[in-house]
Amino acid sequence: MKNSMRPSARAVRRGISVLVLAAFAAAPCVAAPREQRQESTRSFDRTVSVMPAQALRVEHRHGDVRITTHARSDLRVQAVIRVSADSERDAAQFLERVQIEMLDTPTAVTVRTIYPEHEWSRRNISYAVDYTLLMPEKMPLDVHNSFGSVAVSGAKAGISVVNAHGTLTVADITGRSRLENSFAATEASRMNGDVTITGSNGDVSATTIAGALEVTCRFGRVAVGAVRGAALVGNSNGQVEVADAASATITNSFGAVTVRDVGTANISNSNGAVRVTGVRGPATVKTSFAPVTMATIAGAVDVTNSNGDVTLKDVSAAADIRSSFGRIEVQGVKTGVRVTTGNSSVRVIDVQGPVTVKTSFGLIAVERVRGAFTADNSNGGVEAADVRGAAQVNTSFGPVTLRDVEGAVNVRNQNGAVEVTPLAQAGRCHNITVETSFSPIRVHLPQAGYNVAARTSFGRIRTDVPITVTGSTGEGTLSGTIGAGGCSLQLTNANGDIQIAGGAAQ
């Protein structure tokens, strides 16, 4: 009773915490003014002539490095050194002790930043050095930096840049480029040569690469575009996007992969979705626990998935799909389709070749197949329409409906109804064999000749088509001919009726 009349102790404590936080947040606004820090700046500017064999090496930390090139043979090094301290004297003293060392050897010019030793840290000093370098365009370059960004453009003899904790941007580079970065983004564009990028915990972007591209990354997003050579991407825990490449070979996990407009695609992912559109050659995709969507593939398609849907559209060659526990949908395949899955429904439409489907516990539905159709199912139904080839179906505990089948029909079912309607063709017929149990069989025949052998137990045989009976006829047995005979019609049931009807569409 008392508690309902007053705020609880917990609520009060919460209120106090909030007030303390508010006071904490507001404290700096009312803090007493203190003496401002003193900042000193010094500039460094030196130009040296460079021998043709010399490379440029930069070893730096705590500041940006910006490198551009020119056609001349001299190297210009400019730097701005900034120091702040509690007193002007400390700032000035530290500033004087920051050294920019330029070491000239027959093989390289090395530019190195040397900061004073650590005892200065007790004086509350802070500092940064920013470089601007103008180097000969044909001078090889090797940069090591940390805690600052690096930007390089216009180099024509290959570059190697290792950075950490700062963005890395390179553009308009000719020759081989090796880029490495961590905990910050890396961007490479307009690269006229092979490029290798290693990144971790930072996004990687590479566009307009004239050579081959290799990207290795972790925990970052990789976006690749316009690669004239092969694009090889290895990532984990991050998205990968590749657009417009001669080929795309991608390994990833726990991140989506999107590929479009590539020559060939080879993608191995796990726990991440894969989306592929516009492949000029073959495409191989492997993933798990995520959907695969592919469209407009000129070459053969090979998909392996588990616990994820597969959707495939417009493939100019054959498609082979292996999967489990995911819906399969295929539409528009030129050569043929083979699906091997389990616990999944399968839908296949518009295939200019044979279709083979194996699944369980799911419906198989095919439509407009210009080739043979083979279905192997268990505990699932099978529906096929407009099949221009033979149909062979094996299933159990599910109905089978075949409509407008041009070739021979062979259905083996258990505990499931079967309805077959062959395609009517003037003067032509195909053998029909149907077997099931505990469910009816119904066959809609075209106007053609058949040799009929129908048998059932604990069921009736009914025919709407005139049959000339031959041999023995009993309660569950019918033998005879329809028309002049010719094709075989064998219907076998147990504990179910058999109906022979006309009505197949002409």
Next chain:
Amino acid sequence: MTADELSAAAKAMRRDWDSPGLWPAIERRIREDERARRRYSWTSLAAAAVVILSVAASLVLLGNRLLHERAAPVTGASRLLSDEGLSDVERAEAQYIAAIEALAAKVARTDDSTRPTSLLLANLRERLVVIDAAIADCRAEIERNRFNTHLRRQLLSIYQEKRRTLEQILDEEQHAS
């Protein structure tokens, strides 16, 4: 004295009198208490709302400022922080650290060593180790270079990554359980 005698004596001692003001007085008192409770409750709610709004506003303002600073490139003039800039950054760091500590405590509570770890969780925990190493690197540099803007921003950015990673771990652990 027997029980019957006691009962008779008690009946004899009984006295009745009129008290017309008793029930109205009780009713009035109950109403007054209700009014006081309502007034108290509304006052508390209003005070709490004001405090929460103030804190939220200050956090939003501070967050916007820091985001703006983080988005802007570090130019020469802003290469080294002012005293005011440093206090802003340190305040933001304190908030990140508080958020991270709260999340880390939750993660520690949900961490069950007897349960098999998923590949994603193993990856995220590995990432956490890498992030902690990066934080240690940054902090070691900051010890010697407290007012360096790039270092401070980089540390904030890594704290942000750590917070995201901890949230992902929590999500994944809740999903797994």
